[in-house]
Amino acid sequence: MKISIIGAGAMGGAMVQGFLKGNVFSSSDITVSNRTHKALDKFSQTGVNITTDNREAAANADIVCVAVKPWIAETVFKEIKPVLDYNRQILMTVVAGLPSEQITEWMKKDDGTMIPLFIVIPNIAIAECSSMTFITPIGADGRQTDMIKSIFDTTGSTLVVEEKLLPAGTILASCGIAYAMRYIRAASEGGVELGFKADDAKNIVLQTVKGAVDLLMSTGNHPEAEIDKVTTPGGITIRGLNAMEQAGFTNAVIRGLKLK
Numbered sequence: 001m002k003i004s005i006i007g008a009g010a011m012g013g014a015m016v017q018g019f020l021k022g023n024v025f026s027s028s029d030i031t032v033s034n035r036t037h038k039a040l041d042k043f044s045q046t047g048v049n050i051t052t053d054n055r056e057a058a059a060n061a062d063i064v065c066v067a068v069k070p071w072i073a074e075t076v077f078k079e080i081k082p083v084l085d086y087n088r089q090i091l092m093t094v095v096a097g098l099p100s101e102q103i104t105e106w107m108k109k110d111d112g113t114m115i116p117l118f119i120v121i122p123n124i125a126i127a128e129c130s131s132m133t134f135i136t137p138i139g140a141d142g143r144q145t146d147m148i149k150s151i152f153d154t155t156g157s158t159l160v161v162e163e164k165l166l167p168a169g170t171i172l173a174s175c176g177i178a179y180a181m182r183y184i185r186a187a188s189e190g191g192v193e194l195g196f197k198a199d200d201a202k203n204i205v206l207q208t209v210k211g212a213v214d215l216l217m218s219t220g221n222h223p224e225a226e227i228d229k230v231t232t233p234g235g236i237t238i239r240g241l242n243a244m245e246q247a248g249f250t251n252a253v254i255r256g257l258k259l260k
């Protein structure tokens with residue numbers, strides 16, 4: 001099974017890292033295509049195939065993934081359309097906010113034939129095989145969907161969803177990882193104010209967040225159930241939580257998630 005990724009930026013690069021780390025594809029089965037050579041340099045040690053020819057990359061793969069910015073997507077889809085074999089290949093896109101209706105309009109042949117399409121929305125932690133990835137099949141059969149899901153199952157957790165849930169998934173997980181990191185930054189800065197060196201503060205916060213995730217994942221508990229175990233009556237944790245809420249913590253997070 002060969003995959004070509006068109007667009008070697010933050011997401012394209014993270015996908016390659018995850019695929020190699022998760023042993024999903026061997027390096028010789030991955031091709032990365034980018035407009036300029038500069039972004040391809042980082043792959044030189046990995047053994048993946050690199051090219052600046054999108055059509056060549058698209059023609060020589062079983063799965064063709066478009067990973068360019070939204071405003072460049074139309075050019076790339078239309079560029080590779082003539083070389084795609086609609087009976088043999090699968091088209092994939094990680095472009096956020098690009099509806100299947102639009103892609104179908106660009107990619108549908110004159111006789112109405114459409115290539116099997118997957119809209120896949122990972123987050124940047126796919127580089128560490130720790131992504132939350134949403135998958136929406138469009139005109140693909142169950143076998144193709146199982147195959148695509150099994151690829152991304154090796155790079156973290158997956159959820160096959162209807163297209164209408166993709167914007168929410170993108171915000172909660174793909175943008176959400178940045179929001180989680182902003183908490184980590186804020187807590188680290190607080191740690192420095194409390195007296196730790198910056199690196200120590202960051203490492204303490206990272207281990208603390210990891211502990212929270214490990215606990216919630218292994219128990220399946222609601223966060224509030226675990227919080228109850230920490231908040232000694234009259235103690236300092238509840239005072240801290242209440243001060244954070246007074247400053248608008250929960251409200252700020254929900255407002256950020258609902259911003260369009």
Ligand SMILES: NC(=O)C1=CN([C@@H]2O[C@H](COP(=O)(O)OP(=O)(O)OC[C@H]3O[C@@H](n4cnc5c(N)ncnc54)[C@H](OP(=O)(O)O)[C@@H]3O)[C@@H](O)[C@H]2O)C=CC1
Nearest residue numbers: 007008009010011034035036039067068069070095096174
């Ligand atoms: N970053 C993230 O966390 C997530 C991103 N996405 C989606 O992934 C897509 C890519 O985002 P991201 O990786 O962050 O963006 P980047 O800007 O980091 O990467 C895009 C890459 O595409 C290349 N490129 C531009 N034009 C072409 C072209 N015509 N042919 C081939 N390559 C080209 C750019 O090369 P050059 O620099 O030379 O122009 C660049 O390396 C977006 O649509 C985004 O919505 C989805 C989920 C999460």
Ligand SMILES: O=C(O)[C@@H]1CCC=N1
Nearest residue numbers: 096170171174175176
């Ligand atoms: O900010 C963005 O638009 C992209 C999509 C999800 C993460 N980054």
